[in-house]
Amino acid sequence: MSGAAETISVASPADFHVHLRQGELAKVVTPHVRQGGFSLAYVMPNLKPPITNTEQALLYRAQLQAIDPAVEYLMTLYLSPELTPEEIRKAAAAGITGVKSYPRGVTTNSEGGIESYDAYDAVFAAMEETGMVLNLHGEVPSVAETNICVLNAEPAFLPHLRKLHAKFPKLRIVLEHATTRAAVECVKSLGDTVACTITAHHLALTVDDWAGQSWNFCKPVAKYPDDRMALQEVVREGHPRFFLGSDSAPHPFQAKATASPTHACAAGLYTSPVLLPLVAHLLESFGALDKLEGFVSTHGRAFYGRRASASDRRVVLRRVSSKVVGIEGYGAGPTHVVPFWAGKAIGWELVEEREQEA
């Protein structure tokens, strides 16, 4: 990062968790990766049907490249019973980066998610051997009998993370979109092969913000003020195993805005179009602006072995007094999406990209 208070430049921002959807919606939202300041997208596989094999992942990558070839797309497979050690070797050889695990039924398109991690030992062993990354949606399903609900589903998941790391210490694991102090402490206590993504919105929200406000509703839900403080603290500390994964998850306007007695609103917040200015704004609000480059680029790139090179571009942000995010959004009809933070001001805007000095 260079410059004094009025401009900041960041080397090759990388978003290590993003939903780019498919079909017409993908055409609307994929260009927003660059619009939001990012040049690398770590792409989630929870499509309909999910991306479960190498061919599908390569086809999906080609579709995204056709929409915006300037972004580097790192692809993932959806952990499901059809994933075999042979398929892992094939995927690794084809340049697929990771495997995403969704516990069954906890979030959007997770009906095919997993129920037991032990059943996948051979898959995890092949991933460890080939250097693939395991991305964990770290929640357990709600169960009334054991008092599990959205507020304690993440702490209840952490024993699975500890067990997986103990069994496969060389397997790189990322606990995705952590929302609790317990998760931060757990990841810190584990070895260098375990990292954690944090979203922009979880640095801003608590329970009070989404209870009754569907536009702030996502999974995992934002938790207590002390949990948000733990996320802010670990970013301010500049801990190298914590980095941005936006979990930017666009849902059509109707799905977010309309709940009924039989339909809940969709879970997911859309941050891609405003991402880098928003992250700068939030980090500045809790005294961590000097950690911006580590959080949005260096840390994640180091963990994934995708370091920015001298020839990569730097993205420049300029301080503005107040730039309000439009509430009109993008697209139309079934592709009409409205970003998180709509109607609110951000104190930074993207200026330009310029060649990084060697």
Ligand SMILES: NC(=O)N[C@@H](CC(=O)O)C(=O)O
């Ligand atoms: N974050 C969300 O609330 N939703 C995500 C899925 C996920 O990451 O849980 C989605 O795909 O919409």
